[in-house]
C-alpha cells in the first residue's frame with residue numbers, strides 16, 4: 116500500500132490546484148482522477164480581478180495568465196443603454212484549459228493516478244483510500260475535491276441538501292459577427308432589460324480569437340425559449356433583449372449552444388476526522404453570481420497555505436483539527452458572500468417590488484455616473500499628456516540650444 120501525507124480525490128480546479136500547491140511545498144501528495152487530461156466542460160470560463168488576486172496567493176497566477184486572454188476594456192449596458200466603458204480585469208479561458216494549465220504546474224514529485232476513488236475509510240490517524248484499479252493508498256489526510264459527484268460523500272456518511280433546485284441556467288456559445296470582421300466592443304456585459312425576461316445579464320469576452328458568450332436565466336429546463344435558443348440563437352436572444360441588437364449586431368454561433376442548469380446545495384455532516392471537503396464537493400455556487408471559482412480558490416488557498424502545513428506538523432488528524440478549516444473566517448466570509456449574492460442577484464433581476472425596483476435604478480445611475488466620470492477624465496487625460504509632452508519637448512529644445 117502506498118503511503119502518502121495527502122491523497123486528493125478529484126483533479127478539477129480544486130484538486131489540481133491543491134496538488135500543485137502541496138507538492139511545491141514538499142508535501143508527499145497523490146491526486147486521483149479518472150481523466151488523464153481534463154476534458155472539455157462548460158464551467159467557469161473567465162477569472163476576474165478579485166479571483167486573480169486570490170490565485171496570486173497560490174503561486175499559480177502566472178501560468179493561468181499566460182494561458183488566458185485579457186479582455187482589455189469592458190463595455191457595460193443597462194436598460195438597453197451603453198453606460199460605461201471600464202478597463203478590463205477579466206482573463207478568459209475555457210475550463211479545461213484552466214484545469215490542464217494548473218495540472219501542468221504539478222511538480223513531478225506528486226503522484227497523479229488515473230482512477231476513481233471508490234471508497235474512503237477514515238480515522239483520527241490514517242485514512243485508507245480505495246481506487247477503481249484495485250489499489251489502496253494510506254494517507255494522513257484526504258482532500259475530497261470531486262465536485263458534483265455525490266457517491267463518495269454518501270459513503271462517508273455525508274448528505275447533500277439541495278437549497279435551491281435549478282437556481283439558474285447557464286448558456287454558453289461562441290458568437291461570430293455576421294458579415295463583418297469583428298464586434299465593435301472588446302468585451303460587453305449587457306444586463307437584462309425587464310424582470311419578466313428573468314435574465315440577469317449576458318457577458319461577451321474574448322478567448323483567443325473567439326468571442327465567448329455566457330448568458331444566464333432564472334427559469335426551468337422545460338422553458339420552450341431554451342429550445343429556441345439552441346435552434347435560432349440570434350432570434351431567441353434579441354427577442355428577450357431587444358436593445359442588445361444595436362450593440363451586438365447580427366451574429367451566428369460557431370459550434371453549438373451549451374445549456375446547463377445549476378442546483379445550489381450544501382453538504383451536511385461534513386465534519387469527519389481525516390477528511391476535508393473543498394470546492395463544489397462542499398457546496399455549489401450560482402454561476403450567474405460568478406462566485407464558484409472564487410470559492411474554490413479561497414478554499415484551496417486557505418487549506419494549503421494555512422491549515423495543512425500546520426496539521427501535518429503535529430500528530431493525528433482528529434475532527435477538531437479539520438474543523439479549523441471550516442471555521443476559517445476568510446473561508447466563511449467567502450461562502451456567505453457566495454450564497455448571499457446568489458439570492459440577491461436573483462431578486463435584483465426578477466423581483467418587481469419597490470425596494471428592488473429602486474435598487475435597479477440606483478445601480479443604473481451609479482454606474483452611469485461612474486461611466487460619465489471616466490469619460491470626462493479620459494477626455495482630459497490625453498490633453499494633459501499632450502501638454503506635458505509639449506512642455507517636456509520645449510524644455511529639451513531650450514536645454515539643447517543653451518548647450519549649443
Ligand SMILES: Cc1cc2nc3c(=O)[nH]c(=O)nc-3n(C[C@H](O)[C@H](O)[C@H](O)COP(=O)(O)OP(=O)(O)OC[C@H]3O[C@@H](n4cnc5c(N)ncnc54)[C@H](O)[C@@H]3O)c2cc1C
Pocket residue numbers: 124125126127128129130147148149150153157158159160161230231232233260261262263264267285329375377393394395396400401402403405406407408409411
Ligand atoms: C455551467 C457552469 C458555469 C459556471 N460558471 C462560472 C463562472 O462564470 N464563474 C465562476 O466563478 N464559477 C462558475 N461556475 C462554478 C465553477 O466552475 C465550479 O465551482 C468549479 O469548477 C468547481 O471546481 P471543483 O474542482 O470543485 O469541481 P470539478 O471541476 O467538477 O472537479 C471535480 C473532479 O473530480 C473528479 N471526480 C469525480 N468523482 C471522482 C471520484 N470518485 N474519484 C476521483 N475523481 C473524481 C472529476 O473527474 C473532476 O475532475 C460554473 C459552473 C457551471 C456548472
